[in-house]
Amino acid sequence: MEKSVTVEVTISGTQSKDAFGIKNKGLHYVLPHVFIVHGDEQNRIKHMVAYWDNAGWYSQLGRSHI
Template identity: 50%
Template sequence: MTTTAVMSRAERATRTVTEFFDAYRAREVERMVECCTPNADFRYVPFEVWTRQRVIHGDGKVCTVGKAIWVSLIDSFPDLTNEVLSIHSDEDGNVAAEVTIGGTQSKDFGVIACGGGHYDLPHLFLFHVDSDDLIDDIVCYWDNVDWKTQLDWLEVD
């Protein structure tokens, strides 16, 4: 009997999410994506880029928007790391994870010009993990005021 056979769905979902953050901590984006279904949904709630014409949201699919944001983040913060503080999961595959993400800036990221600053920022990730133990939905919350302030960027937009 495999370990998976005796694990509850909540325990398996927690394991998948733990593997996701292990891959993120190793800055292995392909492995992060492999934790997800090919069509997994993605929403980084605070991610808003306001231009003259329109507002770009961090909303779409893991394989497109999510992957691009993770690659860009790791490019700008090459020592990006995370610490998982708590994981709460249910028997329907829902998972909430409180995570601190931090890194040292080496390139501009979006509107945040590179000043070489370091940040450590609380995040709340919400996942749904399907019955095949793959993530099919990622939502994330954090506070951009805290992030920008740590990086000495004081413009709201």
């Protein structure tokens, strides 16, 4: 029987260098993530879906456009 697990985590921190097209301003971010993991009968991961609010993350780090 296949199994599914949904996990919500929060990733947070302070930007320490330029990354992902975002200049470092030393701003703090808090970013919720949701992962939906589908497994098989042997508890191996078959498929995983992840979601986070990229626009919200960019906004927290001072980037005004996506």
